[in-house]
Amino acid sequence: MDSGICYIKPEYLVTEADGGSAAANTENSENNKRKREDGEEVQAGGKKKWDKKERKRGQNKNRPVFKDERYSHLCHSLIDGTGGEACSLDNCRYVHDLDAFLAAKGEDLGLECYVYTTKGYCARGVSCRFAKAHTNEQGRNLKREDYDDKAPPTTCNGVSSELQVRLRKHDYDFSRSKELIRMAEKLRDARKLKEKQEKENNQSEGTVTPPAGEKQPSDTAEMLDAEQHTDSKSKPTATGCAIDDSAIGRDADQKPAVDFREKLVLSPLTTLGNLPFRRICKEFGADITCGEMACAQPLLKGMGQEWALTKRHQSEDVFGVQLCGNNPNMINQAAQVIHETAQVDFIDLNIGCPIDLIYQQGGGSALMRRTNILELTVRSCAALSDRLPFTVKMRTGIYADKSVAHELLPLVEEWGASAVTLHGRSREQRYTKHANWAYIEECAAKAKRMPVIGNGDILSYEDYIERRTLAPHVSSVMIGRGALIKPWIFQEIKEKQAWSPSSGQRYEMLQKFCNYGLEHWGSDTKGVETTRRFLLEWQSFLYRYIPEALQTAPPQKINARPQKYRGRDEMETLMSSGNAADWVKLSESLLGRVPESFTFVPKHKANAF
Numbered sequence: 001m002d003s004g005i006c007y008i009k010p011e012y013l014v015t016e017a018d019g020g021s022a023a024a025n026t027e028n029s030e031n032n033k034r035k036r037e038d039g040e041e042v043q044a045g046g047k048k049k050w051d052k053k054e055r056k057r058g059q060n061k062n063r064p065v066f067k068d069e070r071y072s073h074l075c076h077s078l079i080d081g082t083g084g085e086a087c088s089l090d091n092c093r094y095v096h097d098l099d100a101f102l103a104a105k106g107e108d109l110g111l112e113c114y115v116y117t118t119k120g121y122c123a124r125g126v127s128c129r130f131a132k133a134h135t136n137e138q139g140r141n142l143k144r145e146d147y148d149d150k151a152p153p154t155t156c157n158g159v160s161s162e163l164q165v166r167l168r169k170h171d172y173d174f175s176r177s178k179e180l181i182r183m184a185e186k187l188r189d190a191r192k193l194k195e196k197q198e199k200e201n202n203q204s205e206g207t208v209t210p211p212a213g214e215k216q217p218s219d220t221a222e223m224l225d226a227e228q229h230t231d232s233k234s235k236p237t238a239t240g241c242a243i244d245d246s247a248i249g250r251d252a253d254q255k256p257a258v259d260f261r262e263k264l265v266l267s268p269l270t271t272l273g274n275l276p277f278r279r280i281c282k283e284f285g286a287d288i289t290c291g292e293m294a295c296a297q298p299l300l301k302g303m304g305q306e307w308a309l310t311k312r313h314q315s316e317d318v319f320g321v322q323l324c325g326n327n328p329n330m331i332n333q334a335a336q337v338i339h340e341t342a343q344v345d346f347i348d349l350n351i352g353c354p355i356d357l358i359y360q361q362g363g364g365s366a367l368m369r370r371t372n373i374l375e376l377t378v379r380s381c382a383a384l385s386d387r388l389p390f391t392v393k394m395r396t397g398i399y400a401d402k403s404v405a406h407e408l409l410p411l412v413e414e415w416g417a418s419a420v421t422l423h424g425r426s427r428e429q430r431y432t433k434h435a436n437w438a439y440i441e442e443c444a445a446k447a448k449r450m451p452v453i454g455n456g457d458i459l460s461y462e463d464y465i466e467r468r469t470l471a472p473h474v475s476s477v478m479i480g481r482g483a484l485i486k487p488w489i490f491q492e493i494k495e496k497q498a499w500s501p502s503s504g505q506r507y508e509m510l511q512k513f514c515n516y517g518l519e520h521w522g523s524d525t526k527g528v529e530t531t532r533r534f535l536l537e538w539q540s541f542l543y544r545y546i547p548e549a550l551q552t553a554p555p556q557k558i559n560a561r562p563q564k565y566r567g568r569d570e571m572e573t574l575m576s577s578g579n580a581a582d583w584v585k586l587s588e589s590l591l592g593r594v595p596e597s598f599t600f601v602p603k604h605k606a607n608a609f
């Protein structure tokens with residue numbers, strides 16, 4: 001048996017005799033074309049061979065970029081229909097011809113507006129694609145009697161225009177951040193000096209020096225002594241960070257605000273890990289959620305799109321923002337503004353990001369080899385506040401044959417990190433081979449008190465148990481693709497058994513996602529199309545779920561490709577299709593017809609088997 005294949009029961013197999021007529025899980029010409037561009041060749045006999053040199057990984061860079069400028073926006077003065085206060089702006093760029101706008105808006109997509117039903121008022125008013133549900137005969141947008149306009153919003157964070165102006169005018173007070181960096185520099189220099197002196201002493205005494213980066217058990221305490229000697233006011237804190245407590249207002253006795261042990265953590269997932277998706281995962285039992293990676297520089301420029309990545313839904317009771325950057329000053333300043341203006345429970349630093357552009361600029365996984373820069377970043381960010389844990393997410397290293405996480409992880413703990421997540425693959429590996437949980441265990445065992453969160457390849461309760469048994473020092477697990485393929489994985493782990501939803505139940509989940517999407521991105525045409533894009537991105541992972549009843553030997557393994565199969569009903573077959581045209585069809589049943597000349601190519605190549 002080939003472990004790379006998920007075997008399907010004979011009655012569900014699609015054979016040559018079927019002529020491939022079923023919409024079974026075949027991939028479309030768009031995907032095949034993409035694969036050819038990626039260097040995947042199809043040999044005679046259907047076997048695939050990979051040309052490693054040619055193959056490009058990561059994101060689909062040549063995909064058409066989705067621009068939403070083409071949707072006209074109605075002026076806010078008309079959003080509730082005619083009869084309100086006229087627009088007072090001379091140069092308002094929005095549409096003021098209500099009749100023309102309504103004529104061009106397109107058909108309503110349904111009789112019920114989720115936003116109106118749940119809140120009692122739809123702020124998209126007459127521009128909503130479900131407007132008939134909340135407009136009267138005169139075309140006025142209605143407010144239900146029980147609507148509470150003082151009710152707190154269900155989401156928070158993002159950037160206010162006032163903050164945007166302060167950031168753009170360099171008017172934000174970063175003196176605290178500058179002080180933290182200065183102190184982190186002092187500690188780093190003291191550590192380096194001490195290391196140098198030790199090396200010289202060892203050489204003069206003829207003792208053997210440990211290999212670079214390999215630390216002796218007593219080093220941490222000695223290093224802290226050295227730091228205290230350099231700055232007599234400094235003292236180690238509960239998290240092991242030795243930055244001057246009085247200067248940063250740290251109460252050394254306070255416990256970190258988040259307990260990272262025995263938790264199911266949803267991975268930060270660019271594009272896919274959006275707020276509506278995270279709501280679904282919360283409902284299925286995810287304990288900790290994290291926003292999509294946000295870059296420090298655009299945050300400091302006050303860019304709305306980047307700040308949107310910090311948004312949090314009220315159901316996300318333990319929520320973090322993930323930062324990416326190549327410069328300690330910028331990362332720390334971004335962390336400071338987030339800490340001071342947003343509601344977050346922790347800040348995470350991504351030092352595992354493999355994306356070329358970020359890596360070439362010295363950010364993401366490049367920070368795994370820029371130890372001095374990393375030290376400044378971790379020390380300064382961990383010292384921002386005792387109530388704001390600072391965590392680090394890393395890979396095994398940059399190269400497959402040169403793991404460094406076992407050296408880095410104890411250092412990161414010493415510098416003050418509250419937890420580390422380790423994805424058991426190198427940058428070079430991306431998603432090939434299996435995540436190395438034996439190595440994750442080796443690293444986790446090196447942490448003194450800091451929880452280590454293991455990450456990689458968990459798709460079932462069995463996977464979870466297997467990995468936790470293999471890695472007993474791991475405190476919690478993080479799940480990424482497993483949650484994208486079957487978001488109910490959190491429930492399965494908590495209930496210790498598989499759940500095999502019917503196609504109807506899976507469809508209801510998609511409906512829910514669309515409702516949450518319309519609430520988040522808006523129920524007007526622009527919001528509908530944004531929701532569709534994110535739904536399609538998600539479907540590019542969801543189609544990989546293989547219902548247990550169809551497999552000869554469940555549970556499904558994350559890298560196993562199924563034999564060609566059809567589902568137990570038409571919807572199950574449609575949902576298993578790897579053909580982007582079928583994903584669009586599915587989206588049309590939920591969100592209406594796609595606009596003319598619509599195209600879709602998934603953003604992430606990690607969706608492929």
Ligand SMILES: Cc1cc2nc3c(=O)[nH]c(=O)nc-3n(C[C@H](O)[C@H](O)[C@H](O)COP(=O)(O)O)c2cc1C
Nearest residue numbers: 267268269270293350423456457479480481604606
């Ligand atoms: C679509 C996608 C987007 C991702 N985006 C991020 C990200 O923004 N930040 C991050 O640290 N990791 C990101 N990752 C990596 C995951 O968080 C996780 O480390 C990786 O997928 C391995 O875990 P898994 O096997 O459970 O998927 C992303 C992964 C995928 C598939």
